[in-house]
Amino acid sequence: MEAKDLMIDDWVYDTILQGYTRVKVLTARGVKGDIHDNIWDEDTFAPIPLTPEILEKNGFKFDGSGQCSMMFLSEPHFSEGQRFNIYVGLKHKTIEVFVAHPIEKSPNWRKTNKAYLEVCGPYVHELQHCLKLVGIDKEIEL
Numbered sequence: 001m002e003a004k005d006l007m008i009d010d011w012v013y014d015t016i017l018q019g020y021t022r023v024k025v026l027t028a029r030g031v032k033g034d035i036h037d038n039i040w041d042e043d044t045f046a047p048i049p050l051t052p053e054i055l056e057k058n059g060f061k062f063d064g065s066g067q068c069s070m071m072f073l074s075e076p077h078f079s080e081g082q083r084f085n086i087y088v089g090l091k092h093k094t095i096e097v098f099v100a101h102p103i104e105k106s107p108n109w110r111k112t113n114k115a116y117l118e119v120c121g122p123y124v125h126e127l128q129h130c131l132k133l134v135g136i137d138k139e140i141e142l
Helices: 052-057 124-133
Strands: 011-014 019-026 031-033 069-073 083-089 094-102 110-118
Touching (some): 011 124, 083 124
Antiparallel strands (some): 094 110
C-alpha cells in the first residue's frame, strides 16, 4: 500500500500490530497510525476490503440487482433537500456516488452530480475518499 493512496483518518490494517488503525501522519518517510507511536514503511499497512458486513454495519442495504450490490440512500438530514445515493458493487469492484442538490430555478428540478470511482478492491479507505469527495461527513465503523 502506498502513502500517496491514503488520506488522514483512512482506515487501514496494521500488519505489525495485527489490528485496524486510522492514518494519523503521512510523511516522505512513511505512515503513522493511531495505535502506535512509530512511523512505519508503507508496506506495514494493508487496505481493508469492503465486505457486506462492513457495509451493512454502516447503513447499506442490498439493492436487489445482484448478489454483492449494496446501496445507501441518505437520510434527508444532510441539508435541506439534498440527497445522496451511494452504490457499492463488490462483484464489479466499483463505488458510485450520486449527489442531488435542489436548485431554485423551478420547483422539483434537481441538478445531479455524479462522482464515480472505479477501484481495485473496493476497500474501506476508497469508500472514505469517495464520501469526502462529495462532502459527506460519515464515520465508517468496522
